[in-house]
Amino acid sequence: MKTLEQALSRIDLNLLVSLSVLIKEKNVSRAAEKLFLSQPAMSRILGRLRDLFDDPLFYRESNGLQPTAKTLELESQLDEILFSIDSLINSSTFSAELCEKAFRISTPPLMSKLLTAPLAKAIYDAAPKVTLEEYPSAIDPILLLKEGHVDFSIHIKDTVVSDEYHSEKIGQTYPVIYGSADHPLLQKKHITIDDCLEYAFVDLSLDIRSTGEYLNPLDVELRKQGKCRNVALKSGQLATLIESIKGTDRLIIGGHLLEKDSILDSSFKVIKTFDSKPYTVDLYLIEHRRTLTSSPHRWLKLMISESIKKGFQDE
Secondary structure: OOOHHHHHHOOOOHHHHHHHHHHHHOOHHHHHHHOOOOHHHHHHHHHHHHHHHOOOOEEEEOOEEEEOHHHHHHHHHHHHHHHHHHHHHHOOOOOOOOOOOEEEEEEOHHHHHHHHHHHHHHHHHHOOOOEEEEEEOOOOOHHHHHOOOOOEEEEOOOOOOOOOEEEEEEEEEOEEEEEEOOOHHHHOOOOOHHHHHOOOEEEEOOOOOOOOOOOOHHHHHHHHOOOOOOEEEEEOOHHHHHHHHOOOOOEEEEEHHHHHOOOOOOOEEEEEEOOOOOOOEEEEEEEEHHHOOOHHHHHHHHHHHHHHHHHHHOO
């Protein structure tokens, strides 16, 4: 009987790296480019992978390579294996100063500037060769993590339902209604939510590819009361929304940290805050379990946590 080492010695482990890239890119040419190979070389590697796993692995369709059931089964294990190998090799030698990794995170757009900008600066100071890519949060961050599109997701809901993912509470925020500095509501001594509902709102839209519906805590409570906001404009760009309400009676809901953002200049004021239960919102840092033992990811996780906690302390 062959030992594990003998069985694995006949396998080129670089094939697993190639398979991982093919799964992510779903295109032979793009996968070849990622690995600095020619397209014919990547095609030969795909042939070797098909022989190794005795499966077609992919079918060609007009929109690219589509994985077989076998490939989908392998995908759930592959990233974890590669991260474990990386951790095995680099765990004792990790140096932030020398790290050249590219990390990807997703953050709530309304908090992006105040959370990501300080993080990027802290990372540059400690690890100048590291690249950070930021993407807007999806309604459900699990798919982004599962498919490896992001390494971490900062999310306002704990969406983890299995031990395949790990979440950690890193802060708390609450909704605030903002409007123009000369908004008619500011003439009132006591502003109610019903007062606010008399005016139209603008709203931030999440990734159009997201499935499901996202309701902020204020909308959840309004729905319970049989009420809803009149949303006149939705956009994925915060700057567009802010510009659209200048000189108008329209309102926007944002987190309390938005008040510190320079995008809200002196022409804007807080109209009403909702800083108590049931409106408060917990912030979570979510990751796939495959990164739990990765030294670079543990370092980045600490940087994210410290940056966010400092941001909340400075408010």
